[in-house]
Amino acid sequence: xxxxxxxxxxxxxxxxxxxxxxxxxxxxxxxxxxxxxxxxxxxxxxxxxxxxxxxxxxxxxxxxxxxxxxxxxxxxxxxxxxxxxxxxxxxxxxxxxxxxxxxxxxxxxxxxxxxxxxxxxxxxxxxxxxxxxxxxxxxxxxxxxxxxxxxxxxxxxxxxxxxxxxxxxxxxxxxxxxxxxxxxxxxxxxxxxxxxxxxxxxxxxxxxxxxxxxxxxxxxxxxxxxxxxxxxxxxxxxxxxxxxxxxxxxxxxxxxxxxxxxxxxxxxxxxxxxxxxxxxxxxxxxxxxxxxxxxxxxxxxxxxxxxxxxxxxxxxxxxxxxxxxxxxxxxxxxxxxxxxxxxxxxxxxxxxxxxxxxxxxxxxxxxxxxxxxxxxxxxxxxxxxxxxxxxxxxxxxxxxxxx
Amino acid sequence: xxxxxxxxxxxxxxxxxxxxxxxxxxxxxxxxxxxxxxxxxxxxxxxxxxxxxxxxxxxxxxxxxxxxxxxxxxxxxxxxxxxxxxxxxxxxxxxxxxxxxxxxxxxxxxxxxxxxxxxxxxxxxxxxxxxxxxxxxxxxxxxxxxxxxxxxxxxxxxxxxxxxxxxxxxxxxxxxxxxxxxxxxxxxxxxxxxxxxxxxxxxxxxxxxxxxxxxxxxxxxxxxxxxxxxxxxxxxxxxxxxxxxxxxxxxxxxxxxxxxxxxxxxxxxxxx
Numbered sequence: 252x253x254x255x256x257x258x259x260x261x262x263x264x265x266x267x268x269x270x271x272x273x274x275x276x277x278x279x280x281x282x283x284x285x286x287x288x289x290x291x292x293x294x295x296x297x298x299x300x301x302x303x304x305x306x307x308x309x310x311x312x313x314x315x316x317x318x319x320x321x322x323x324x325x326x327x328x329x330x331x332x333x334x335x336x337x338x339x340x341x342x343x344x345x346x347x348x349x350x351x352x353x354x355x356x357x358x359x360x361x362x363x364x365x366x367x368x369x370x371x372x373x374x375x376x377x378x379x380x381x382x383x384x385x386x387x388x389x390x391x392x393x394x395x396x397x398x399x400x401x402x403x404x405x406x407x408x409x410x411x412x413x414x415x416x417x418x419x420x421x422x423x424x425x426x427x428x429x430x431x432x433x434x435x436x437x438x439x440x441x442x443x444x445x446x447x448x449x450x451x452x453x454x455x456x457x458x459x460x461x462x463x464x465x466x467x468x469x470x471x472x473x474x475x476x477x478x479x480x481x482x483x484x485x486x487x488x489x490x491x492x493x494x495x496x497x498x499x500x501x502x503x504x505x506x507x508x509x510x511x512x513x514x515x516x517x518x519x520x521x522x523x524x525x526x527x528x529x530x531x532x533x534x535x536x537x538x539x540x541x542x543x544x545x546x547x548x549x550x551x552x553x554x555x556x557x558x559x560x561x562x563x564x565x566x567x568x569x570x571x572x573x574x575x576x577x578x579x580x581x582x583x584x585x586x587x588x589x590x591x592x593x594x595x596x597x598x599x600x601x602x603x604x605x606x607x608x609x610x611x612x613x614x615x616x617x618x619x620x621x622x623x624x625x626x627x628x629x630x631x632x633x634x635x636x637x638x639x640x641x642x643x644x645x646x647x648x649x650x651x652x653x654x
Numbered sequence: 655x656x657x658x659x660x661x662x663x664x665x666x667x668x669x670x671x672x673x674x675x676x677x678x679x680x681x682x683x684x685x686x687x688x689x690x691x692x693x694x695x696x697x698x699x700x701x702x703x704x705x706x707x708x709x710x711x712x713x714x715x716x717x718x719x720x721x722x723x724x725x726x727x728x729x730x731x732x733x734x735x736x737x738x739x740x741x742x743x744x745x746x747x748x749x750x751x752x753x754x755x756x757x758x759x760x761x762x763x764x765x766x767x768x769x770x771x772x773x774x775x776x777x778x779x780x781x782x783x784x785x786x787x788x789x790x791x792x793x794x795x796x797x798x799x800x801x802x803x804x805x806x807x808x809x810x811x812x813x814x815x816x817x818x819x820x821x822x823x824x825x826x827x828x829x830x831x832x833x834x835x836x837x838x839x840x841x842x843x844x845x846x847x848x849x850x851x852x853x854x855x856x857x858x859x860x861x862x863x864x865x866x867x868x869x870x871x872x873x874x875x876x877x878x879x880x881x882x883x884x885x886x887x888x889x890x891x892x893x894x895x896x897x898x899x900x901x902x903x904x905x906x907x908x909x910x911x912x913x914x915x916x917x918x919x920x921x922x923x924x925x926x
Contacts, residue, residue: 265789275758275785277714279810279835282817421720427711434713439836441812538759538785539711551732552763554710 258505258581261572266455266542268575274454276541279438288456290361295463300356307352311385312342314349314467318475318632323602324618331485331625333618335605335635336472336500345608345637346468346496347378347449353464355382358445365444366390369433371398371426371492372563372610373405374637375449380414390414393432395425398562405641423556426492426566430540450493451570454541458570465499472632473503480630486511486621489634490614491531491584492564494573496636501582511583514573515617517559518586528557530569531577531584539567544574560589560645561609563637591616593649596639608637609645658751658779659804659827662701663862663883672879673701674921675864676914677755677888679722680705680739681731683895687903688726691910692743696750698911699918702828702864702884703743704782707736707756714784716839718889721896733760733769737776744777753806753827755782758794766794770801780804780827788820795824804828809855811835811847818858828862828883831855833869839889842868849881872920879924887917 261268274284294300308314317340321333338346358366366383368390370376376392383390392409396418399406409416422428430453437446451458451465469487476484487504489497491514504510519527527533530545537546539554547555547567559565576582587595592609595616600606607615614633622631639646647654656664666673676695681688695703708726712719740752754773761769761783773781781798788795788807795805804827812835813821822829831852833843843865852863865878866886878885894909 274787274789276787277784277810278787278808278821279714279812279832281787281789282812282814421717422710422724431711431713435716435837438714439840441835535763538757538762540713541785543762546759548759548763551734552760553708553727554759 681726
């Protein structure tokens with residue numbers, strides 16, 4: 252092993268980030284995975300691809316998203332200055348579309364006609380259905396039956412956009428099972444189908460490719476922070492389920508040693524109860540959905556069904572690059588309970604006039620703990636990666652309100 | 655030293671007939687019934703036994719085998735108990751090869767070296783691990799070969815001539831040709847297409863070629879047996895367990911072994 256002078260050069264050509272990552276898939280998929288890898292490498296070298304992507308991001312997604320000084324939240328907490336990266340203002344209401352635009356451009360380049368995706372909260376499903384509609388491609392979204400129940404607005408949005416939403420009834424009927432089912436579809440329809448994975452998970456090259464498409468978040472923050480404060484932030488905070496919004500924010504800062512990177516996982520009812528989705532905090536190394544990473548599993552290596560009030564964080568694994576960054580000590584990881592996230596959800600709504608998604612509400616709950624411990628000249632940037640309209644039914648239920 | 659797998663395929667070749675490979679999930683529908691079925695398989699005509707290691711997230715399997723995994727796990731099955739099942743089987747049978755089939759995570763969690771030692775000691779002959787392509791050979795394939803266990807790889811319709819050598823490189827025992835692009839228990843294969851694929855594979859290797867995925871009935875098995883060294887039947891047997899599980903252990907055993915007898919008769923006479 253040589254010591255790299257940058258943390259941004261990974262993965263190696265076999266998709267490994269240290270001991271994590273890789274390509275753990277059925278042989279049927281290997282030719283597709285290798286074809287995708289080559290197509291993505293070629294697209295990266297093509298200046299035309301980057302120029303077209305930039306146009307889509309500006310005119311269709313609405314980038315750059317603002318970096319917003321959350322003044323009332325800052326005053327209420329009485330510590331560090333708090334900024335929100337407003338990725339909830341993107342078209343479709345979350346960061347997910349940054350990646351979907353990139354992948355569907357690649358699908359078009361590769362001549363694929365049929366798009367499949369998995370979704371948990373429905374944000375990735377909506378973003379995929381959106382770009383499929385715009386590019387005129389058939390779209391099938393796999394979604395766990397339980398998630399369909401708790402994310403009805405997003406299910407209807409996907410249908411309005413012309414996508415077919417296929418309920419997944421196997422296993423825990425949530426995101427992990429939707430991903431199993433999407434992989435089964437892909438194994439069956441290898442020739443004409445492009446699988447748009449929504450997180451920095453799955454077999455190589457997905458973790459690196461999704462990271463690259465999401466890194467626009469952190470690149471913009473770096474520039475905007477320079478304009479506003481003339482310096483780098485002290486701490487970056489983001490929620491981690493699979494980890495795409497967090498990796499998008501963190502990756503451009505990996506080599507800036509003075510910037511603390513703080514990921515926030517879903518502690519559900521509390522890590523000590525066993526009902527949580529905190530793979531980095533409480534999982535062990537394992538292999539699921541094509542890569543090696545931290546995983547919630549029992550003594551027999553069976554995957555444990557996760558729990559979180561946030562459908563987007565309700566996943567038993569986590570992206571392999573996060574696992575590696577945690578392993579080498581670059582990434583700090585906290586965990587926040589359902590109750591803490593709900594409290595942050597309400598405080599953000601009332602103090603800032605922004606209803607956040609339950610996923611970034613987890614990040615905000617950690618900011619609420621952290622900011623008061625820091626001096627007033629310190630700066631925290633939190634990724635407000637999605638808006639909360641989709642979650643109002645879940646929050647109402649948690650508060651005992653019937654809509 | 656030859657292995658049980660080598661000896662079995664050599665014997666089949668000598669007899670001029672194809673083999674029947676049966677797949678069942680270890681511990682399905684419960685450990686005791688699974689042991690009773692396993693014990694009866696050689697007499698019913700199974701030439702090679704594939705035993706599924708239950709896993710919560712079998713991403714290359716269809717609904718039948720997913721459900722079998724969950725039945726076994728609900729009945730308390732573990733990887734340790736799967737190895738116990740093989741150990742018990744070996745007390746009564748030292749000739750029929752047993753191949754464990756499944757996904758990498760339970761093995762990785764058990765500890766790769768410890769698993770290989772325990773599997774070898776229990777009387778396991780080979781491994782099929784669906785989510786370990788040649789790109790990840792360092793994980794399990796090479797250590798397994800070093801300890802004298804066969805590592806059986808899947809080749810699929812998407813495995814073209816350029817990729818086939820990589821797939822074959824560290825494969826031993828036999829090659830498992832997946833007859834369709836899809837999951838287990840899905841569409842039926844087209845025999846002529848399979849025949850061409852097997853012929854293509856034989857230009858690259860001397861290994862026996864077993865063909866599976868989508869073979870359910872004796873007639874299909876017979877047709878496959880004419881073009882391949884063995885036919886693999888899994889979901890059709892697993893479906894019988896699901897259908898008869900409410901009728902008691904004996905009924906499940908009779909249903910499965912009855913089907914195996916019918917399949918074996920068709921396969922063994924395919925070239926007669």
